[in-house]
Amino acid sequence: MALDSPELSVSIGNWQLQNPIMTASGTFGYGEEFADFVDLDSLGGMVLKGISLFPKNGNPPPRVVETSCGMLNAIGLENVGIDKFINEKLPRVSRYKSAIVVNILGDSIDEYRELAQRLNDTDIDAIEVNISCPNVKKGGVAFGTDHKMAYEVTRVVRQSCSKPVIMKLTPNVTDIAAIAQAVEEGGADAVSLINTLLGMAIDVKTRRPRLANTVGGLSGPAIKPVALRMVWQVARKVSIPVIGIGGITTVEDVVEFLLAGASAVQVGTANLVNPQTSGQLVEELADYLKSNNMASVHELIGAMEV
Amino acid sequence: MALDSPELSVSIGNWQLQNPIMTASGTFGYGEEFADFVDLDSLGGMVLKGISLFPKNGNPPPRVVETSCGMLNAIGLENVGIDKFINEKLPRVSRYKSAIVVNILGDSIDEYRELAQRLNDTDIDAIEVNISCPNVKKGGVAFGTDHKMAYEVTRVVRQSCSKPVIMKLTPNVTDIAAIAQAVEEGGADAVSLINTLLGMAIDVKTRRPRLANTVGGLSGPAIKPVALRMVWQVARKVSIPVIGIGGITTVEDVVEFLLAGASAVQVGTANLVNPQTSGQLVEELADYLKSNNMASVHELIGAMEV
Amino acid sequence: MSKAQKIQFQIDAHIVDSQCANDICTLVLQAPEIARTAVSGQFIMVATGDEKSHDPLLRRPFSISQCANGTIGLVYKVVGRGTKLLSKMTAGQKVNLVGPLGKGFKLHSQKKHYLVGGGMGIAPLPFLAATLREKFPDDPIAVLLGARNRDELICLDDFEEIDNITVACATDDGSVGYHGLVPDLLPGKINGTVYCCGPWPMMKAVAAISRQRGAACQVSLETMMACGMGACVGCAIQGVDFIENGYLHVCKDGPIFEAEKIWL
Amino acid sequence: MSKAQKIQFQIDAHIVDSQCANDICTLVLQAPEIARTAVSGQFIMVATGDEKSHDPLLRRPFSISQCANGTIGLVYKVVGRGTKLLSKMTAGQKVNLVGPLGKGFKLHSQKKHYLVGGGMGIAPLPFLAATLREKFPDDPIAVLLGARNRDELICLDDFEEIDNITVACATDDGSVGYHGLVPDLLPGKINGTVYCCGPWPMMKAVAAISRQRGAACQVSLETMMACGMGACVGCAIQGVDFIENGYLHVCKDGPIFEAEKIWL
Ligand SMILES: Cc1cc2nc3c(=O)[nH]c(=O)nc-3n(C[C@H](O)[C@H](O)[C@H](O)COP(=O)(O)OP(=O)(O)OC[C@H]3O[C@@H](n4cnc5c(N)ncnc54)[C@H](O)[C@@H]3O)c2cc1C
Ligand SMILES: Cc1cc2nc3c(=O)[nH]c(=O)nc-3n(C[C@H](O)[C@H](O)[C@H](O)COP(=O)(O)OP(=O)(O)OC[C@H]3O[C@@H](n4cnc5c(N)ncnc54)[C@H](O)[C@@H]3O)c2cc1C
Ligand SMILES: Cc1cc2nc3c(=O)[nH]c(=O)nc-3n(C[C@H](O)[C@H](O)[C@H](O)COP(=O)(O)O)c2cc1C
Ligand SMILES: Cc1cc2nc3c(=O)[nH]c(=O)nc-3n(C[C@H](O)[C@H](O)[C@H](O)COP(=O)(O)O)c2cc1C
Ligand code: FES
Ligand code: FES
Secondary structure (H helix, E strand, C coil): CCCCEECCCEEEEEEEECCCCECCCCCCCCCCHCCHHHHHHHHHHHHEEECCCCCECCCCCCCCCCCCCCEEEEEEEECCCCHHHHHHHHHHCCCCEEEEEEECHHHHHHHHHHHHHHHCCCCEEEEEEEHHHHCCCCHHHHHHHHHHHHHHHHHHHHHHCCCEEECCCCCCCCCHHHHHHHHHEHHHEEECCCEEEEEEEEEECEECCCCCEEEEEEHHHHHHHHHHHHHHHHCCCCCCCCCECCCCEEEEHHHHHCCCCCCCCCHHHHHCCCCCCHHHHHHHHHHHHHCCCCEEEHHHCCCCCC | CCEEEEEEEEEEECCCCCCEEEEEECCCCCCCCHHCCCCCCCCCCCEEEECCCEECCCCCCEEEEECCCEEECCCCCCCEEEEEHHHHHHHHHCCCCCEEHHHHHCCHHHHHHHHHHHHCCCCEEEEEECCCCCCCCHHHHHHHCCHHHHHHHHHHHHHCCCCCEEEECCCCCCCHHHHHHHHHHHCEEEECCCCCCEEEEEEEEEEEEECCCCCEEECHHHHHHHHHHHHHHHHCCCCCCEEEECCCHHHHHHHHHHHHHEEEECCCHHHHHHHCCHHHHHHHHHHHHCCCCCEHHHHCCCCCCC | CCCHHHHCCCEEEEEEEEEECCCCEEEEEECCCHHCCCCCCCCEEECCCCCCCCCCCCCCEEEEEEEECEEEEEEEEECHHHHHHHCCCCCEEEEEEEEEEEECCCCCCCCEEEEEEEHHHHHHHHHHHHHHHHCCCCCCCCEEEEEEEEEEHEEEHHHCCCCCCCEEEEEEECCCCEECCCHCCCCCCEEEEEEECCCCHHHHHHHHHHHHCCCCCCEECCCCCCCCCCCCCCCCCCCCHHHHHEEEEEECCEEEEEHHHHCC | CCHHHHHEEEEEEEEEHHHHHHHHEEEEECHHHHHHHCHHHHHHCCCCCCCCCCCCCCCCCEEEEEECEEEEEEEECCHHHHHHHHEEEECCCCEEEEECCCEEECCCCEEEEEEEEEEEHHCHHHHHHHHHHHHCCCCCCEEEEEECCCHHCCCHHHHHHCEEEEEEEEEEECCEECCCCCCHHHCCCCCCCCCEEECHHHHHHHEEEEEECCCCCEEECCCCCCCCCCEEEEEEECCCEEEHHHHHHHHHCEEEEHHHHCCC
């Protein structure tokens, strides 16, 4: 029996996911955009666009540019704000079976607290706290690069809601494991990593940065080796689950992250390139387990041999 | 006249380079390997393989693996040691007109001092101090990620030799501009950046890391956006020249780094892929200036408009 | 949502025909699902590289230029590596497509329909002309095309098959038609809607003239796009109500916009 | 160094012929510079992707299987994306090559030459056989080939053209020749040098038998390679003198090594 339908479910604390394939914030819209491409009942979870207390216009265009095996984005966290999100966007995705995770970002500890409180009264499954986005001038960077601040945000969000709290870490630091340990101490149920690497591109013809914001976040297959290394480093240092993110495109990529110690993964840029990716990865992961005679995805998690 | 042969020479302190195209340490062997592919009289400079006080065997294989638009290496700084280098390797490249830069690495401040003293008596043009290599367990990482240590190595090397001193920085830090400022204060004549990003890859079939060393350094086009951002950040914070490194393959890449504030560049992984690259870039840079009606490469340096 | 209701698709489409001359290419693709739901003004996102290569990573957007019998046709210019790679593909090979995407032209019966295209902006107009003819058999259509020279005056043949249509051309070098700019071809009195696609300055001029002369004008915009389907919000542009409502998104709110939503 | 002295080249080579069957391909390239300086046992590094794409980034190494009249021939198996891309290339297209690289076989006249190949390791042997025949017209050559099955027994035709040669085969499935492993084909008494290329365990076995029977044995090794030309030192392997002299480098010190330098 086991080999016919291998066990795909994983748990993040008390929270059970039907499988380890989630989508990454900012690359899956508010979910519904993908209804024609993905069975939205089939995913482990959908992490929706980052939400702030008030609506944000985001950065001026151009906001995206292609790089070698990657892309830079400087969306600047454009979003509808928590009110409109709860009233208009959330009801449209709540009906799907995939877990709903809401990614939040604040300019201050108070904003994070308020966002967490507001979401606590909704039927979402978990909160992901973005302390890592490199695009906004205030807040974003500081919280994720300083372990005391990271600890503090975690503690406040933890106290403000009873949902599972996932802290999303930035790779633009000297020692990501130290930040992970700080948020674990602050009460995080899980960490997710990595957010984008800070990068830049210049248009040699106009001599101007290709992004209006000058710098932006690098994502896609180009960053996968860095992401995988960080997941491995963090998984050895914390005892809460790690969610791996960065350049995941194929089922082999998923397996690599699981072997490195991730309990689940998020698919980001690949959704933009091939909108069917996340749904296909759920099926392909099941097939992979079957054809390798594994009864459960747990046989892969952290199973790298050094 | 100017347009027929645009001015390519740049200076790093008192040291004049015939053009801004150098090769990056560890990707150009000891120089001679490229004699059939590049006119070794034509480059701005050749930065040779990293040299330590004693010969090093380096890491066990496998040592290299391809990633998306990049590669990971964990050579582990295999080299012949300073004695054999000075006696056997150096004489074979000294005869070329390209400047010779020797990249050094030590496990302790004393080793750096001794290496600098030994090289001071040779006819090399400059010393590049690798405080950034992520592959060796001792020394390497610590010096480049801590600004006090970085300052200290710089000061010691500076006092031990009269050659131009280039400090090579690691990107695996939260604030690379702070490290750059520390080495400027320590007396560096220039900074070069970036060294490789720490990464990892796993063979899903064997469940083992693809590199025997588990982690390795990511280089190639994949990292260019990160390198360019760091060059820009550092160039705004220090007044010594910046040498840009990271994924440079085409003349447009060279121009991007110059616009971001680099006074010269180093070509790394591209040498491994297309051994003619460095020589071609010298010619293509001259052509680029001509066809854009520029009399001098200085019209590009730091000329990005924000 | 049941499969039957799907309106957007990711498919492997067989190439029926692929032709290039002077860096301008036409590509005809077997894509019945997309052809069935597409409306004129919409676009598709095309994977131009090898499926096992991540470079180039992003898809490239192209207007649907023709749509009939389960096939869709593209007309594109080779301007960089994505279009270069696409131009090497030959009949029988497969290309992965996502579409149809975006909001198409808004169509109502008119005294006359003015289809104004410049350069590669001519691409979406054949599908628009065919749709107009089918929906409003008796409405006259005037096509006004501009390009740098004869070689870049694309799709001319495509309009010939359509009834009750006039085609006028302008070229920068005078090699075909009027020696000058296409906005000059607009009549003093505009009896209907203007649909315009082309370079930014040309669209601005056509929109301004249309407003002056009291005609509605729809324009087709381009921006850098990562996804083309509303997921990344990378394709932002400012509309006239930016201060109240924030950015518009070309792939979702457009690419076709009413000109007065963009320029006043 | 004057241009005339160059022995290694980076060139765009025209494809003269490209054939594939059962994922095993032959490629004949117009490469007069490389063909002029190449010796048997050497290899070339091939750029398999589009020149404007950085993925795949690294070149792929292939043994020179044939070398005559300004052309070189490769025989390769499709095992991943680089070889897949290469297999799609057709006659008339160009491929960028770096070579010839590495150290070839060391050749001295012998009572007999034993060329032992397994699987894709057969690839360098036709060039070796042709070279031996030319240098030592009277030395007999024995070719011993092994493969999983008939389809993977490559290059058979290439040896037929050569005089004074015997060819014996072994297959895992018995479909051609001896049903078993190729080392079994080695004679009880070995009158000359053994040249061996194939999977690691096979080379180990052949080297051990050769040593036992008092014959010199040269083997051809493979490792991951980034540059193939001695620049990156990525291709390290341990030889028997590792403790005194450190790693050997397959692309520079090899790929052909005396077996006793690797295994004792
Ligand atoms: C809605 C829409 C419809 C289009 N329809 C057509 C058409 O019918 N025919 C046609 O020839 N062209 C069309 N274009 C433009 C076409 O998408 C670009 O020419 C193409 O993406 C260039 O790809 P490349 O790799 O060859 O060039 P690159 O080397 O990537 O870049 C060359 C130029 O193309 C532009 N470009 C590159 N990628 C994108 C992207 N993802 N989105 C937008 N612009 C980009 C850049 O501004 C750049 O200056 C359309 C664009 C949009 C947004
Ligand atoms: C000196 C030398 C001579 C060779 N001669 C031949 C030959 O004549 N015919 C033949 O079929 N094969 C030969 N090979 C092996 C050939 O290089 C690999 O099969 C090829 O590189 C695989 O590329 P890929 O992209 O298709 O596979 P990938 O998807 O990259 O990988 C498939 C497998 O190929 C191996 N491989 C990939 N890249 C390299 C590399 N740069 N160097 C070494 N191994 C690699 C990896 O171990 C991997 O397991 C030779 C290898 C070497 C080192
Ligand atoms: C267009 C875009 C928008 C993003 N927006 C957010 C966001 O709002 N919040 C967040 O935490 N991460 C955001 N990210 C980061 C991704 O969630 C993910 O961490 C990163 O892209 C790395 O994964 P990938 O390589 O699979 O894309 C965004 C990424 C992209 C490409
Ligand atoms: C195979 C290899 C070996 C390297 N060895 C050294 C070294 O010895 N010392 C050093 O400072 N950097 C070393 N580097 C880093 C490069 O000099 C360069 O900083 C880095 O590769 C980024 O540039 P690139 O993307 O152009 O390769 C090495 C890089 C590679 C790929
Ligand atoms: S291109 Fe992604 S939302 Fe428009
Ligand atoms: S492969 Fe680079 S030195 Fe051998």
